[in-house]
């Protein structure tokens with residue numbers, strides 16, 4: 232495989248794992264990132280353009296400088312809790328920014344995009360496992376911003392003939408086994424890195440948001456998927472789009488749910504550290520349980536998760552967090 236691809240948000244957590252896989256597969260990625268959460272060190276040796284999706288001139292310049300076969304779009308604000316507090320930021324970055332990207336693609340004649348969506352488009356699930364056909368009813372502005380973009384992509388496919396794949400990620404976790412890249416948000420809001428930071432004494436304890444959900448132990452249940460498995464699905468999507476017109480959505484998860492307390496216990500096993508925690512009130516915008524049915528991605532894309540065990544996922548994150556090469560704790 233070969234060809235030039237633009238990776239918006241390529242210096243971020245999932246984007247940088249994508250860039251590594253693209254390079255390994257023979258593509259020439261160009262990263263466009265405002266470095267608000269991304270790290271130049273995560274994409275060493277790969278062309279990096281520092282720019283913002285809210286700056287159409289910067290976007291026009293990057294498209295003028297290269298002939299791209301496709302675009303990967305990972306650049307977005309991602310915190311459910313923050314989106315409830317400041318929805319305007321989420322709609323501006325995640326919707327207006329992505330519209331600017333689509334405008335730039337249309338002007339440049341680039342017709343394929345892979346978009347990072349989220350399980351948060353489903354809201355509170357009505358079935359144990361969530362398939363793509365499950366009703367979409369987000370319960371926070373983050374989820375709405377992503378669902379709006381899925382609709383916008385479908386409309387652009389109809390009106391302008393672009394091809395689009397949206398991946399609804401469940402909970403991305405883990406790190407590339409090489410130890411060169413990993414999760415490094417500032418501030419960090421996600422469960423697995425926060426548990427590992429508590430294990431390392433970088434925060435006094437893990438705070439668990441809510442223990443009165445309708446789950447086996449009362450804490451929220453999520454489906455954790457290794458970041459490299461997310462990236463490999465994105466790679467498969469490029470080939471798939473060669474043969475398929477229109478806009479399509481796929482879930483990416485492992486199909487197994489773990490409660491927040493179960494993830495903490497798995498981390499205790501992996502690290503050998505009795506990680507302190509306390510229960511806090513619920514975090515606004517959190518659904519009780521989110522577990523994927525990813526059969527569609529498996530059958531259409533021929534994709535299979537390769538690192539599906541929760542302990543294996545945490546082990547790879549632990550290797551990174553003990554010796555991060557960049558980020559707030561490096």
Ligand code: UDP
Pocket residue numbers: 311402420421422423425437438439440441451452453491514517
């Ligand atoms: N969570 C928690 N403490 C933390 C971070 C997250 O209890 O420090 C909980 C959060 O309330 C949710 C689950 O962990 O129930 C997963 O949250 P995360 O932010 O990692 O991902 P999300 O599911 O919101 O995308």
